[in-house]
Amino acid sequence: MKTYSMNQLERYPIYLKHFKELRDQGIEIVSSPKIAAKLGYSEEQVRKDLQNVSLEPGRPKKGRSVAQLIEDLETFLGYRERTVAVVMGVGHLGSALLNFPAFSEMGLSLQAGFDNDPAKIGTNVGGKPVYSMDRLSEVMREIGATVAILTVPSPVAEEAASRAIEGGAKAIWNFAPAHLDVPEGVVVENVNLASSLAVLTHRMSLSKAKGDH
Amino acid sequence: MKTYSMNQLERYPIYLKHFKELRDQGIEIVSSPKIAAKLGYSEEQVRKDLQNVSLEPGRPKKGRSVAQLIEDLETFLGYRERTVAVVMGVGHLGSALLNFPAFSEMGLSLQAGFDNDPAKIGTNVGGKPVYSMDRLSEVMREIGATVAILTVPSPVAEEAASRAIEGGAKAIWNFAPAHLDVPEGVVVENVNLASSLAVLTHRMSLSKAKGDH
Numbered sequence: 329m330k331t332y333s334m335n336q337l338e339r340y341p342i343y344l345k346h347f348k349e350l351r352d353q354g355i356e357i358v359s360s361p362k363i364a365a366k367l368g369y370s371e372e373q374v375r376k377d378l379q380n381v382s383l384e385p386g387r388p389k390k391g392r393s394v395a396q397l398i399e400d401l402e403t404f405l406g407y408r409e410r411t412v413a414v415v416m417g418v419g420h421l422g423s424a425l426l427n428f429p430a431f432s433e434m435g436l437s438l439q440a441g442f443d444n445d446p447a448k449i450g451t452n453v454g455g456k457p458v459y460s461m462d463r464l465s466e467v468m469r470e471i472g473a474t475v476a477i478l479t480v481p482s483p484v485a486e487e488a489a490s491r492a493i494e495g496g497a498k499a500i501w502n503f504a505p506a507h508l509d510v511p512e513g514v515v516v517e518n519v520n521l522a523s524s525l526a527v528l529t530h531r532m533s534l535s536k537a538k539g540d541h
Numbered sequence: 542m543k544t545y546s547m548n549q550l551e552r553y554p555i556y557l558k559h560f561k562e563l564r565d566q567g568i569e570i571v572s573s574p575k576i577a578a579k580l581g582y583s584e585e586q587v588r589k590d591l592q593n594v595s596l597e598p599g600r601p602k603k604g605r606s607v608a609q610l611i612e613d614l615e616t617f618l619g620y621r622e623r624t625v626a627v628v629m630g631v632g633h634l635g636s637a638l639l640n641f642p643a644f645s646e647m648g649l650s651l652q653a654g655f656d657n658d659p660a661k662i663g664t665n666v667g668g669k670p671v672y673s674m675d676r677l678s679e680v681m682r683e684i685g686a687t688v689a690i691l692t693v694p695s696p697v698a699e700e701a702a703s704r705a706i707e708g709g710a711k712a713i714w715n716f717a718p719a720h721l722d723v724p725e726g727v728v729v730e731n732v733n734l735a736s737s738l739a740v741l742t743h744r745m746s747l748s749k750a751k752g753d754h
Contacts, residue, residue, distance in 0.1 A: 341735035522554035
């Protein structure tokens with residue numbers, strides 16, 4: 329199986345979004361230089377990225393079919409399959425994720441939330457039922473969930489991950505600012521807002537230092 | 542000014558979190574091997590990362606002071622300064638961010654939300670007032686905001702960013718899945734959930750392919 333760099337993988341949804349916008353504007357053919365200019369990447373990078381996912385060979389003079397690119401990217405990204413996910417921790421962030429309509433377009437079907445708060449158990453959030461954490465394994469197996477989205481507080485993240493894996497999770501999308509130790513074969517992808525903010529703050533200070541000279 | 546790699550910057554808040562947990566457990570001294578084991582990094586990486594931010598030299602046999610590490614990291618990350626930020630777009634994600642208590646510990650003071658929805662304007666979210674987008678520049682200048690957090694829909698993200706920059710934003714923390722063109726001297730840091738999900742999905746398929754053999 330071919331492997332892709334993280335940065336490259338991260339660019340594919342951005343390409344896809346752009347191509348869908350072009351399609352909605354009635355544009356049928358697009359060239360690498362135009363894509364590069366619009367998205368702020370180099371032309372070479374665009375050509376390389378698209379060659380890696382598209383079955384259609386690049387045609388330097390003619391450009392690429394927008395519809396074909398959309399199909400290739402959706403297939404590559406798994407958007408045409410369906411992965412069942414649950415959200416553990418129905419606080420502000422968990423609720424926002426349960427309400428986020430775009431996940432279903434990305435092949436991710438969020439089907440339930442789990443929380444320990446009796447005031448939340450039995451309610452619906454984003455149209456999805458919220459269950460007690462005690463029922464996690466049972467419900468995950470029933471609905472065939474393989475992805476657990478973790479938005480629990482950091483001190484209980486490790487335990488929540490273990491329970492999700494017991495319930496059949498093959499991947500943890502971890503929004504809790506905690507390092508998770510998981511068995512081999514289970515994937516952890518971290519979204520750490522503090523880390524993103526650290527990069528932003530540091531780049532601001534660099535930019536300021538440059539402007540001060 | 543020293544520069545740091547993105548990955549390194551992203552690790553610093555994770556170190557800081559870990560050191561605060563140690564402090565809360567009453568642990569005063571910590572060694573690089575222990576940090577490495579706990580966080581899943583290599584010992585060499587931990588030593589290098591900490592040397593880059595800590596004024597205290599590493600003492601291989603004695604370990605490092607947890608309190609000193611916390612002070613050094615908080616200073617480095619700007620958590621001891623105060624940057625004023627606003628949230629543009631008070632939907633589910635914007636509301637979650639306005640309600641997120643940890644930002645103030647990170648030196649980021651979220652002071653207002655902005656939205657076009659009359660039902661939201663004039664309300665409070667997370668204890669912060671929500672204003673009409675029309676008042677963005679005025680309010681940003683009044684409160685001295687230099688960071689704009691963008692959670693508006695993707696088609697209006699570019700325009701929202703321009704207005705924030707008019708209002709004095711030096712950095713855009715962009716949660717909208719859109720590429721932003723900004724003038725030199727303005728920093729954009731993107732948080733793209735679709736990109737993170739793409740990495741997760743791809744790693745799941747790699748892990749599955751491996752398990753199938």
